[in-house]
Amino acid sequence: MIHLLTGAGSGIGAAVARRLHERGDELVLLARSPERAVELRTAYDGSTVLVADLARPESVESLALPDGLDSVVHAAGVVELGTVAELSVEDWSSQLWVNLVAPAALTRVALPALRAHRGTVVFVNSSAGLTAHRSWSAYAASKHGLRALADSLRAEEAQHGVRVSTVFPGRTATPMQEKVHRQEARTYDAARWIRPDTVADAILHVLDLPADATIPDVTVRPNR
Template sequence: MTESARRPVAVVTGATSGMGWQIALDLARDHEVIAVGRSASALAELDARPNIRAFAADLTDAAARDALVASLDRVDVVVHAAALGGAISLPDSSTDSWLAYLQICVIAPAELTRLCLPLLRSVQGTVIFIGSGAGTRPAPGSAVYTASKHALRGLADVLRIDEAASGVRVSTVAPGPTDTPMLQSSRGEAGLPWEPERYIRPESIARAVRFVVDASPDVQITDVAVRPRREIA
């Protein structure tokens, strides 16, 4: 048996940028990582890294989700890092914006998890949803994003109860403002200053995910809030 065949398998969505990129690199130290994303250039760079297999997919597409899971014969960890940023208030929202956020932030991770459950159950694996501080408290001017993160948190909490008998562990890792292209774009659109020195580094989120993945087998780490050292009002 080769070393790669002995490695646990981790599926990381949103792996082509920001937190997902760092999570994929960190887990590849001792997992075979399936790095899922849409950027061809980033996927090519990931695919050249040791222990990472890139998989191009738009996970809002059911056929793409089916193809991804069909390519797997084992799943130990699923990390849902794909997300959609930006602040949209209720007066500025539309049916299309609601559907876009719910598709990416809630439906895609829910459906991918559902498809992976048989494999996860067989190894008592771990599902990690990358949430947000907006998943537990209101984010002014950002009704659509906040609602999607509240929904994701609710999904994780119910799944944890429903999968208790199977041994599948379910966690929400909720970062505060993190130095990612998504946050930079969101702040630019809102006309806010970009202050990367005040934000969490993506590598720190990867370490939080590692903490959850490496938890001893008698426990599950259900909720991890990762906040900047100095809070940002």
């Protein structure tokens, strides 16, 4: 199988990339910079690494993608906490670009290849895509939007055999969660949260589902 993956340099995306690479699947990875691309090429021998900064979604439009893709896994994301009284336009726009507009733009560019292989699109969303708590407005808005993108895309692409799944993880032990704890002024204990590999398990389950069924949504919560 051949997969296009964003966010492979860290956290959940890195866990998915590692697992797919270990089992011999072909990887096309999207790195935000040439420096990150060198790291990913070294870590994932034999993979194709393309450069695009998802904070500038137009940068995905010139990507040279393969003719066929079995999946696109959108794992890249950013978070910036703050009340509405505090968040700047830059805070809003960076989260909306990376978490919502870029996945839409990249999906559009990848659709011909996905249709060719009757592939699967996986959006890594968040429990914040289902409920918006105080200080999470911009991130939650981007993830609520990502859910809408997934639901519309699913309805549009079923006729082309493309399956669309959203995975909603709760707090997961990654560098993003460490940053969230810093912003919340809380002590970080990775053992309290979901392991990135467990979220990767859910994503691989979606990718490996036989063609007679689809899993529209998966919610993964810490067990405590």
